[in-house]
Amino acid sequence: MYRFATTYRFALLLACLWLSGCVTSPPKKVNNVCDIFDEKKGWYKDAKAAQKEWGSSIPVMMAIMHQESRFRPKAKPPRTRILWIFPGPRKSSAYGFPQAKDTTWDWYKKSTGNWGADRDDFEDAIDFIGWYNAQSRKRNKIAADDTYHLYLAYHEGHGGFQRRTFKNKGWLKQVAKKVSARSHSYRRQLATCQERLDSSGWWFF
Template sequence: MSLRNLLIAIFALALSGCANSPPKSVESACSILSEKRNWYKASRKVEKKYSLPIHVQLAIIRQESSFRHNAAPPKKTLLGIPLWWRISSAYGFAQAKDETWEWYMEKTGNWGADRDNYGDAVDFIGWYSSVSQRTLGISKWDAFSQYLAYHEGHTGYKNNTYKGKPWLVSVAKKVESYSSTYAAQLAGCRNKLKSSAWWWPF
């Protein structure tokens, strides 16, 4: 084994225990991506592939899972007693449901994708945003509308189902706010993130 491969293996072992842990702070995009260099690489890849800005990716994930890889809805209850199944099949960073994730894998051919893998989750979000743009005309920079289509599905968004859900509109405004904040932060640290990413092996 070459010295480079040995160093990569050591890094991988050292980081394996914390790779999926949430970032220390979700308030700063610069802090998140400085701490999670592999996340920056994955998000940058999606930005190039799907033209979905990194700040929109982060805003959606923050709302959906607070950057927890194994986030899941609560379990159903009967007379206050938790049952085995959950109220939804949503899971992982992007909170994608079983059927939507299967649709994504079928359309992209990414059959090995896992919802608790950050790179796969942001690729899913990038792909979904492209469908939203193509079928609904939603700009990929419009975090508010992208989130509504993400939450309600393309048919639901087209039918304006969100208009009967004031709470959801409020959530979408939060996503828009997160996105704007992250965009401003990234403007000040993007070059630093980019220059420090080349040597990061993951």
């Protein structure tokens, strides 16, 4: 019995260590897309695949993800407050890298057939953003490189964008400008390292 208990505790410890090693931490330097891809070696492959599939550029998708979660895999909206003291429910069901809501994520999975997709998996999250931007271009006639309006559609939803729900939201327009500026910055940065990333080969792992 003692030997079994010891073996069980050891196996449990190994499992915990393995699981902790699988937890994805955000990149240390999120302001330079080359630094991000150098640190997270599989992410460039995933981003490039999403770009090829959906026609949404890597800088645009990465800028949107930066704004939504700062690349934190398990990001959630803050909780509301009850009587200014007690934690209440969260403002929405948004979760993960893309901060996608439950209903929108279900729509993505049904539309793409990617039934096993997880919002805290970068590969699935970047594919979702590319897919959503493709819907925005199709439904709202937004140009592929128009990060400003793509982000407004991402935040407000396609119906909200059509109704111009962002019209009187000055704060949201400022955020969209920041996302657009970051996209341009990421594009300039990526131009300096993309050839290396494409030729090095290590990003396949």
